[in-house]
Amino acid sequence: MAQLINFDRSLQRLQFIFRYCGLTFKSKKLTPIYKLKIRCVYLLNFFWLNSDVLGGICWFIDGIQTGKTFVQLTYIAPCVSFTFLADLKAIFLIHYEDYVCELIENLRELEKNYETENVNIGYNETVVKDNRRGQYVKFLHSVLTISNILSVVLILTFIVSPLILMALKYYQTEEVELMLPFLIIYPFDSHDIRYWPFVYLHQFWSVSVVLLNICAADYLLYICCTYLGVQFRMLQHNIENVVEKKSVLLEHELEELQKKYCQLIKWHQELIRLANMLGFIYAESTLFNFVSSSILICLTGFNVMAMENVAFAVSFLVFLSASLLQIYMICFFGDFLMTSSTEVSDAVYHSKWYYLNVKTGKNLLILQTRAQKPCKLTAFGFADVNLNAFMSILRNAWSYFALLKTVYAPQEY
Template sequence: MEEEPLLINKTIKKIEIWLRTTGTNVKSTPKTRMDTIKSRAIYIINFFWLNMDLGGAVVWFISGIANKKSFTELTYVSPCITLSFLANFKCFFLFLNEDTVDKLLETLRELEMNERSRPRHKDKDAIMVHEHKFLTNLISFLNVFFCGLIVAFAIGPVTLTIFIYVTTNEVDLQLPFLIIYPFDAFQLKIWPWVYLHQIWSEVVVIVGLGAADYLFYIFCSNISVQFQLLKYNIENLIPDDETCGHLVNVEEVRAEFVDLTKWHQDLISSVKLLETIYTRSTLLNFVSSSALICLTGFNVLAGSDFVYVMTFVSFLFLSSLQIFFLCFFGDLLLTSSVKVSDAVYNCRWYLAGTSLGKDLLLVQTRSQTPCKLTAWDFSEVNLKSFMTILSTAWSYFALLQTLYGSAISSKMPKPLLFDGSLDKLGVLFRYSGMNLEKDIVAPMDTIKHRWLYTLNYFSVLSAEIAGIYYIITGIIQGKSFIEVTSVAPCLTFSLLALIKCSYHHMYEKNIKELINLLRDLERKENDRTECADKQEIIDEEAGFLNKVINVLYVLNCCMIVVFDMTPMVLIAVKYYKTKQFEMLLPYLDVFSFIPYELVYWPFAYVHQIWSECMVLLSMAAADYLFFTCCTYIRIQFRLLQYDFERIIPDRSISKEERFDEAEFRDKFRELVQWHQDLIRSAIILDIIYSKSTLFNFLSSSLVICLTGFNVTIVDDIVIIVTFLTFLSMALMQVFFLCFFADLMMTASLEVSNAVYNCKWYLGNTQVGKQLLLVQTRAQEPCKLTAAGFADVNLNAFMRVLSSAWSYFALLQTVYGR
């Protein structure tokens, strides 16, 4: 029977493709001279290939400084340069310490073979299996993440080029990275080769970082496992035999103790070898990570373009993830080495003689000094260092905000803030086909602005019908309640998206009227005298809105990626395990054909993905427009409140100083008309969203109930996570709907307090009566409703949760186990 391969060889084999791609001569099997020649050749080719692009990026950076480009433009290329330098150094030090790597790898193989020669025990097997499984799962996750990153950066510029051509009929060639070449890289004949050159450079950087880090994780994990096994053996060194009160087989125990001591010494030597390999590159890693996290975080906040922001979010996530796992595995090794001291104390040493006790004390004393990895002795590699890196990055970030934050803001053009918020929603309305501001008069306008909407509508509708048919056939076939309702969240969200789209289409004229009204109100406010307090109100409210929409954008994108990629990942995993293709789809729909046949499967997969994207885009477009309108109406109410509080000047009564009545009357007329416009804005917003909000409330109670019930009933972790995702999505969607409506309603009521605080007692009787009329009207809130059945506020959110809980309790009574 063939002997099972070593765990360390199995793990090395898992990353061999990464090692070969970077030219790192590490294998799970014995190396030959030909392997060395091939790896040297690949390393040299990659080295010169990458550094050609790296040199061009550095030249771009220097020329940017010479041409006085803005700080944000200069730092756009800094993550690429930093990561390229880091990949260079990591691969170089692996190449430089190749003999040390081979020696360490051979030592760990010998230690694992020695362990196999010892008596087996289920606890020791559990340690090895758990650590190996964790490591392989982590590598698989990072493989998917890195590959996704490579694909995103590879297809992004091509997609942007196609989009620009479709929208403007102009060919504007794009490249992934900003690099200066000694020729025109944007010539059509040269551009494809430059594009491929940059993509391979990106692959070299990502794979170089991944290969070096994976090797580090493998070494740390295997040394940690050996420390844990050593701990177990030391704890069980002295048998638990208290019949005579002392140790019987002294010589046998001492011989085993000597073996364990040599084992400990070998592990200490292994840590030193690992330190030799990685110590210098780790120092650069620590320094560069602080700079990367700082610069990418600053650019995320400074940027306004969604694609630009998402690019830096990916860099921020990559650098944070990379340095975290580096510190995590360093900490894992350190912790496991220290625990040997506890093992010595727990090994029933009191049954041993004085001689063996002194030897054990020596081992305990040595093991209290942790086997740690360092960044060239400047810092230890552990989780405390990770927190120090984040702290340092935050310090740099605060400094950049102080130096450049205000300068960047002042250089930005100042259009209407409301227009800026609408532009942020442009991509949602553009791809969902929902018309926001275009005038539709002629038949050609209808075709131009309705074709995508119609296509998306019928795409989602067909998926909706297929899902309903699945429920009907499930009921007929006697499927369980959980199986039948598993598709309910998708159906409900799809139906909600269709209803929101339909009402948006029905009330297009009202939407345009509301947008124009809010623009006019903002223009009038811009014409008034500038005030720091009023600007603070605007910045606070608009900033909060932007943060909410940014977070929701990211969550929606993550949902799309997760639900679309999960079947592909499962197909790959099953093929890897069984060598058989099992076609899977994101959702349970019934088609008029067999969707799991290879001929039809791609069509069904793309159809479901597109339907999901349209559901999320349509819901997001309608909801974000609602949030935006509520926020800007609230801003206007707060500004109106500010002006009402100061409508009567603070003059002295004792000196009988009175305000100018004509001046008051003009100002009062302006404020009353402003208030009337705001009331009209709230009414229009209620007309647009009233009916769809009613269905939103009903569907949210249903979805929260069903998803919560399924989470408590099923045992499969994949299904639980899926339903938890639906549950959190439903909760967030209806919460923010109620939250923003509540903010608007509260702001409208505060106008009444502003009138009361306006020093009305300095005016005459007529002024008092006029102010009383405004105050009386302001005490009636400008509220949004769900078709008149309920007010849209936080109390309504609590009622939605209460209804969901009632339905949930009923389901638990009827179907719960």
């Protein structure tokens, strides 16, 4: 029962984020009225956020027509790309809402039944209370905490930077020059003191919605990958320790072991099904995440190098750190899922299969062969989500950055 508490404790960290994003992972348990309320919150955030996105795109087009510098144009480009990513992540979570609910319910059931299954199979109590499970969960919670802190820092840097610049400007010239965090065109004068406070708050909430959407989708991915990976690790341990150390097994013992291995095979099949479901839910959004990350990291790094304004350069430096952490964590947890699933094959090899009868041995051989094909997340089938993919993204980003740095010499900044 303790592991059920751990799983629910991890999900509780998502409740606040999901509530204010207008998302849910309990779609099958909600009443139509409550579900309508959640949808209204999402639609409010969607139109609130994308009104700023539309204004940013208009500013970008107007900047091209009026001959603004490349640095000025690239100021808004990473923000718009990150916003599109947030929109897509939230949209696909809603589109696959029932699958998300089913995935979580099945994972919760696996966690709930884990201890009783081990008791029924007859394992030592120390196996049930394996400290490694707690270490994985502790690491997951640390990642969520650090990501939350970085998200808050990112919001504050973008929102506070204009206020700092306004204060410095007033200190130097004794004149108040109203500034905003982002370059966005509105159908009114956004720098008019009558509208400026509202516009400032509007942009503040837009930034918050972007980060909430991304955190909601990514945190759910982290949690599901962690608990699936832990299940695979526990399955490995159980496979290796079904047969006790003895040279001869009696007929009734062989039959009992056959039943136990059948349970383990069914456990493995269920984990494969859930891993495939997770990959299905995140396939499309991960593809856009991969495509946009190289360009996003490149342009953000270019802004850090090219901007003369220290306050905005610091803002984009934090933005760059957040972008790197976001794509790295997705690849890290995807890699963890792949590694833990393929190690089941090694567990079969290290088990005492040579004490078993022919029928059970054949079943284990099938299990071992299937486990050699990793359970993995993909970018809609175009790339696997693992640490090698992260290195590819960094290589591409560096190539684009080097090209920009060569074409746009320092004197042209």
